[in-house]
Amino acid sequence: MAPLTSGDAPPKGPLPARPRRRRPPLTRARAAVLQRLADQPEPCRVAALAAVTRQHPNTVREHLDVLVADGYATRVAAEPDGRGRPAWLYAVVDLExxxxxxxxxxxxxxxxxxxxxxxxxxxxxxxxxxxxxxxxxxxxxxxxxxxxxxxxxxxxxxxxxxxxxxxxxxxxxxxxxxxxxxxxxxxxxxxxxxxxxxxxxxxxxxxxxxxxxxxxxxxxxxxxxxxxxxxxxxxxxxxxxxxxxx
The missing domain is CATH 3.30.1380.20 (Trafficking protein particle complex subunit 3)
Structure with a gap:
């Protein structure tokens, strides 16, 4: 790389700020659920996450709902499988x-x-x-x-x-x-x-x-x-x- 000349000197003053997104802090229990979710190779259902965390599905669902609302996780509907509403699939949020x-x-x-x-x-x-x-x-x-x-x-x-x-x-x-x-x-x-x-x-x-x-x-x-x-x-x-x- 060629050395900087006087005409190539950086302009005076700062650069634009790097964008940041503030999200609410996690409780220990919710952070543990998020970590288990991050460990999964693909989006998973509440029942599967409840099994690996050894918690009641309703408890896991409550944590996941908050994680989704706060931007830590995503939720999409699974492919229909028979009658009834399709289950939800959860995954950690894409940092990009x-x-x-x-x-x-x-x-x-x-x-x-x-x-x-x-x-x-x-x-x-x-x-x-x-x-x-x-x-x-x-x-x-x-x-x-x-x-x-x-x-x-x-x-x-x-x-x-x-x-x-x-x-x-x-x-x-x-x-x-x-x-x-x-x-x-x-x-x-x-x-x-x-x-x-x-x-x-x-x-x-x-x-x-x-x-x-x-x-x-x-x-x-x-x-x-x-x-x-x-x-x-x-x-x-x-x-x-x-x-x-x-």
């Missing part, structure tokens, strides 16, 4: 199908966010400030909903915020103290390119609020959109302690 569904959801979400960002940019007298406020409200809500407790020290709090950003699809790359974070992906990349004063400030407000909830000083948090090859730079250290760039 999950990815396809996630892409559709991500695109719909991104389209909605882009529309809202454009509206705020047009209609607000101070879109940057209002975006920070909206992001702050979101960040407080996310930090509380995550169940995370305030951290014992500022570094641990910053690391928890980095973990939240990873869950949101930013693919953060943080230094040892989580003082400088490079965001390699963006869940709203197209909208951020079109309206950075809105989208990027929403993300900054989110980070500052999460820092506050988790016990760190948010005063120095700053986001530098599209500032580096393949990333946006996020500074999390308080201003009085921030070290100069080298």
């Amino acid at each position: 199908d999950v990815a396809d569904d996630a892409v559709v959801v991500a695109r719909e979400y991104a389209g909605l966010a882009a529309t809202l960002a454009a509206h705020l940019a047009r209609s607000s007298a101070n879109p940057a400030e209002e975006s920070l406020e909206a992001g702050s409200a979101w960040g407080h809500q996310l930090a509380l909903a995550s169940g995370r407790e305030p951290a014992p020290n500022a570094t641990a709090a910053r690391r928890q915020v980095v973990a939240m950003l990873d869950e949101l699809g930013f693919e953060p790359d943080a230094d040892a103290r989580a003082g400088v974070v490079r965001l390699r992906r963006c869940p709203l990349l197209e909208a951020a390119h079109e309206h950075p004063e809105v989208v990027c400030n929403v993300h900054l407000g989110l980070v500052r609020a999460a820092l506050e909830e988790l016990g760190a000083d948010a005063g120095g948090a700053a986001l530098r959109p599209f500032s580096e090859p393949g990333a946006c730079r996020l500074d999390l250290l308080p201003r009085r302690r921030r070290e100069p760039d080298v």
Whole structure:
């Protein structure tokens, strides 16, 4: 492969976020049924799965119904065999199908966010400030909903915020103290390119609020959109302690 020339340098800023699909967590009993289902070489009926799990068919059926509803398993009708309704055949979900569904959801979400960002940019007298406020409200809500407790020290709090950003699809790359974070992906990349004063400030407000909830000083948090090859730079250290760039 030929070396990169100056004209081939990667563009500054992050990549689009990888799509994710969140599914409800499994109970131990339901996970055991799903594992047994995954072990089967072909789709199987409730009776067969009940035999290998040594559970009552009604119990297995209840677990399977929830697994199907939550996206872990699929259900199709078997070929008719005599009178009566055909039996159901169950199988674990195809991971490629999950990815396809996630892409559709991500695109719909991104389209909605882009529309809202454009509206705020047009209609607000101070879109940057209002975006920070909206992001702050979101960040407080996310930090509380995550169940995370305030951290014992500022570094641990910053690391928890980095973990939240990873869950949101930013693919953060943080230094040892989580003082400088490079965001390699963006869940709203197209909208951020079109309206950075809105989208990027929403993300900054989110980070500052999460820092506050988790016990760190948010005063120095700053986001530098599209500032580096393949990333946006996020500074999390308080201003009085921030070290100069080298």
